[in-house]
Amino acid sequence: MLATWAEKFRPHREGVDLPPHHEQCLGCGPDNPHGHHLQVRRHGDGVVADHTFDNRHVGAPGIAHGGAVATVIDDLYGFLLYLVGTPAVTRQLTVEYRTPVMIGVPYRLQAQVQRHEGRKLFLVASIAGPDGSVVGTSTAVFVAVGIDHFTRERQ
Numbered sequence: 724m725l726a727t728w729a730e731k732f733r734p735h736r737e738g739v740d741l742p743p744h745h746e747q748c749l750g751c752g753p754d755n756p757h758g759h760h761l762q763v764r765r766h767g768d769g770v771v772a773d774h775t776f777d778n779r780h781v782g783a784p785g786i787a788h789g790g791a792v793a794t795v796i797d798d799l800y801g802f803l804l805y806l807v808g809t810p811a812v813t814r815q816l817t818v819e820y821r822t823p824v825m826i827g828v829p830y831r832l833q834a835q836v837q838r839h840e841g842r843k844l845f846l847v848a849s850i851a852g853p854d855g856s857v858v859g860t861s862t863a864v865f866v867a868v869g870i871d872h873f874t875r876e877r878q
C-alpha cells in the first residue's frame with residue numbers, strides 16, 4: 724500500500740481523473756459502499772470535482788448532511804497533496820454553508836493551495852451549483868507528515 728501511495732505523487736495531466744487515496748476511502752474509494760466515490764481531476768494548480776449527493780447523505784429531507792459536505796471537501800483537499808508532493812493530514816477544517824446543498828443536484832467543487840508555511844498548507848475550496856452560484860466555501864490547514872504517520876501504532 725505504501726508503494727502504491729508513493730506512486731500517486733507523479734506528475735498528473737490536466738483534466739485526467741486522479742487516483743483515489745485508497746480503495747476504501749470514505750471520500751473517494753471505489754470499493755466503499757458507504758462512500759462518496761468522489762472523482763477528482765487536476766485543474767491548473769488546483770483540483771476540481773463534479774459531485775452529486777444522494778440519499779445515503781441526507782440530513783434534513785432533500786438536503787445533504789453538513790457532515791457529508793465537509794467529508795467531501797476534506798477529501799477533495801486530500802487530492803491537492805498529489806500536486807504538492809507530500810502526504811499531509813487535516814489539522815483544521817472550516818466550512819461555511821451559505822445555502823443548502825441539495826440531494827440529487829450536481830455541484831462543482833474546487834480546491835487550491837493558498838500558501839505554504841513550513842509544514843503547514845493553507846487550503847481553500849468552494850462548492851457551486853449548476854448555475855455557478857457559490858453555495859459553500861471552506862478553508863483548511865493541513866500539516867505535512869511522513870508516511871510513518873499512517874503506519875505507526877497508536878492506542
Ligand SMILES: CCCCCCCCCCCCCC(=O)SCCNC(=O)CCNC(=O)[C@H](O)C(C)(C)COP(=O)(O)OP(=O)(O)OC[C@H]1O[C@@H](n2cnc3c(N)ncnc32)[C@H](O)[C@@H]1OP(=O)(O)O
Binds near residue numbers: 745814815873
Ligand atoms: C498507507 C498510506 C495511506 C495513506 C492514506 C492517506 C489518505 C489521505 C486522504 C486524505 C483524506 C482527508 C484528510 C483526512 O481525513 S486526515 C485525517 C484527520 N486528521 C488527523 O487525523 C490529524 C490528527 N492530528 C495529528 O495527527 C497532528 O495534530 C498533526 C500530525 C496534524 C500535527 O502534529 P505535530 O505534532 O506533527 O505538529 P504540531 O502540533 O506541532 O503542529 C504543526 C504546526 O501546525 C501549526 N498549527 C496547528 N494547528 C494550526 C491551525 N489550526 N492553524 C494554523 N497552524 C496550526 C502548529 O503551530 C505547528 O506550527 P509550527 O510551530 O511548526 O510553525
